[in-house]
Amino acid sequence: MSWNTFTENTYVNQELDFSLDYSLMGVEPSWFEKMEPKMQVAFEAMRELEGGAIANPDEGRMVGHYWLRAPHKAPDESIESAIKDCLQSIEAFAGRVHRGEITGAGGAFEHLLVIGIGGSALGPQFVAQALGQPGEDRLKLHFFDNTDPDGMDLTLANLRGQLDRTLAVVISKSGGTPETRNGMLEAVQAFLTEGIEFGTQAVAITGDGSKLDQVAIEEDWLARFPMWDWVGGRTSELAAVGLFPAALQGLDVRTMLSGAAAMDALTIEQETRENPAALLALLWYHATNGKGEKDMVILPYKDRLMLFSKYLQQLIMESLGKEKDLDGNTVYQGIAVYGNKGSTDQHAYVQQLREGVNNFFATFIEVKKDREGASIDVDEGTTSGDYLHAFLLGTRAALAEMGRSSLTISIDEVNARTVGMLIALYERAVGYYASLVNINAYHQPGVEAGKKAAAGFLKLQADLLAFLKDNKGKYFSVPELASTLKAEEQAVTLFKLLEHALLNPAKGIERKLSKKPFDSTYGMS
Ligand SMILES: O=P(O)(O)OC[C@H]1O[C@H](O)[C@H](O)[C@@H](O)[C@@H]1O
Numbered sequence: 148m149s150w151n152t153f154t155e156n157t158y159v160n161q162e163l164d165f166s167l168d169y170s171l172m173g174v175e176p177s178w179f180e181k182m183e184p185k186m187q188v189a190f191e192a193m194r195e196l197e198g199g200a201i202a203n204p205d206e207g208r209m210v211g212h213y214w215l216r217a218p219h220k221a222p223d224e225s226i227e228s229a230i231k232d233c234l235q236s237i238e239a240f241a242g243r244v245h246r247g248e249i250t251g252a253g254g255a256f257e258h259l260l261v262i263g264i265g266g267s268a269l270g271p272q273f274v275a276q277a278l279g280q281p282g283e284d285r286l287k288l289h290f291f292d293n294t295d296p297d298g299m300d301l302t303l304a305n306l307r308g309q310l311d312r313t314l315a316v317v318i319s320k321s322g323g324t325p326e327t328r329n330g331m332l333e334a335v336q337a338f339l340t341e342g343i344e345f346g347t348q349a350v351a352i353t354g355d356g357s358k359l360d361q362v363a364i365e366e367d368w369l370a371r372f373p374m375w376d377w378v379g380g381r382t383s384e385l386a387a388v389g390l391f392p393a394a395l396q397g398l399d400v401r402t403m404l405s406g407a408a409a410m411d412a413l414t415i416e417q418e419t420r421e422n423p424a425a426l427l428a429l430l431w432y433h434a435t436n437g438k439g440e441k442d443m444v445i446l447p448y449k450d451r452l453m454l455f456s457k458y459l460q461q462l463i464m465e466s467l468g469k470e471k472d473l474d475g476n477t478v479y480q481g482i483a484v485y486g487n488k489g490s491t492d493q494h495a496y497v498q499q500l501r502e503g504v505n506n507f508f509a510t511f512i513e514v515k516k517d518r519e520g521a522s523i524d525v526d527e528g529t530t531s532g533d534y535l536h537a538f539l540l541g542t543r544a545a546l547a548e549m550g551r552s553s554l555t556i557s558i559d560e561v562n563a564r565t566v567g568m569l570i571a572l573y574e575r576a577v578g579y580y581a582s583l584v585n586i587n588a589y590h591q592p593g594v595e596a597g598k599k600a601a602a603g604f605l606k607l608q609a610d611l612l613a614f615l616k617d618n619k620g621k622y623f624s625v626p627e628l629a630s631t632l633k634a635e636e637q638a639v640t641l642f643k644l645l646e647h648a649l650l651n652p653a654k655g656i657e658r659k660l661s662k663k664p665f666d667s668t669y670g671m672s
Pocket of ligand 1: 265266267318319321322323324327380381465591594
């Protein structure tokens with residue numbers, strides 16, 4: 148690629164030490180011109196959103212995550228002061244914990260157990276890993292981000308005997324997410340086994356008046372911090388959801404916020420070629436034909452950014468993956484996101500990226516600074532970091548050679564400022580892309596279906612167990628149970644429930660094996 152092609156297709160911001168190189172995306176200048184009217188509509192929609200419009204029409208909500216880093220931009224003073232007060236109270240609380248003024252039963256807190264899922268976990272996990280300094284962090288972070296009992300046991304194994312120095316924070320915007328509630332109940336039990344009343348070492352971050360909020364009030368937990376309905380879960384990293392764990396960990400939350408604010412200021416500007424979020428949204432549109440025809444592969448060449456793709460997966464796929472557009476047309480929109488880190492992935496799936504199905508575009512994230520301090524030479528005059536960088540350049544070139552598109556984001560180093568910038572950049576790009584394809588990026592109607600179905604299955608399991616208990620000593624085949632329970636359509640589910648119960652003996656279910664696997668009978672003795 149020529150120097151001119153590179154310079155004409157690379158956005159640079161020297162003040163932020165940030166650049167976005169799209170010279171390998173194969174976009175003609177005339178295409179940007181063609182898209183300009185659409186982009187201007189997107190800019191206008193974003194201005195209105197920032198001004199407090201109901202940008203999430205289905206839920207009748209404002210979309211205010213940009214105000215979190217520029218509270219003066221909030222549409223009214225009560226919101227402005229709520230944001231400021233929240234940050235101050237988080238900092239004050241963290242300060243008291245760090246100074247040993249708020250302690251656990253066993254003394255100063257050393258650990259923070261974060262209980263949350265989705266938007267209430269992915270941001271904190273990403274930031275904790277990106278900015279943490281093992282051994283130096285004020286509190287060590289641990290997560291319950293699922294309702295997997297074994298997963299929770301794994302987390303607790305690192306905390307055994309130390310729960311009296313463990314602060315717990317339960318994070319749930321809605322305050323009713325089952326995985327988080329279960330995580331909380333499991334934590335309550337674990338704390339009890341070490342003689343600690345959970346509430347004396349617990350904090351809640353949730354919507355005002357939610358179920359979780361009520362529990363925290365009734366049990367007189369240490370503190371409660373707000374989640375507002377105008378902040379979506381997946382854009383809540385810079386609300387209490389992300390700021391609280393980060394502040395307790397000892398990270399520089401003010402710098403993270405100012406990095407995001409600087410990126411916000413840049414990406415609200417209506418000059419497309421000077422706006423990296425607008426460029427990103429347009430590049431996604433170009434690569435995917437505005438229909439998600441290609442997947443987004445995120446390849447940061449830096450271990451600290453390994454969880455960025457997981458974080459972006461929710462931000463992008465939950466925002467853009469929609470059946471209907473804003474006019475009610477069926478569109479099946481979205482962009483699939485995956486990735487991990489380079490050069491590790493070069494030894495896994497990059498083979499397919501280079502030679503296999505061309506159904507993706509890559510996003511390389513280049514971090515110029517290798518490490519704090521000096522590096523040894525691994526070859527004469529060459530360091531491990533030089534290898535990492537050369538592998539990035541090598542993979543980029545190898546993909547380009549085969550006509551596979553990629554864009555490259557460059558930052559100087561991974562720090563609080565650049566992490567804030569990256570979060571803000573992608574939040575804005577998602578908003579612009581949603582406008583370009585005319586969808587609501589701020590709701591998630593699709594996630595309810597699985598939750599409702601699960602609730603139905605739990606009810607069926609309760610009916611099944613009750614029936615077998617009432618008929619102790621009798622054994623039934625799956626079709627017999629389906630018919631008795633008037634759940635003829637649910638035979639497969641009953642089979643799954645029975646087989647699961649067998650491996651969890653507390654349920655008391657037994658199986659009489661038949662030679663044919665699906666003729667086995669089940670009962671209780
Ligand atoms: O914070 P919570 O209300 O517990 O929600 C946690 C997550 O669960 C839901 O399923 C939503 O799809 C996510 O957007 C959300 O981040």
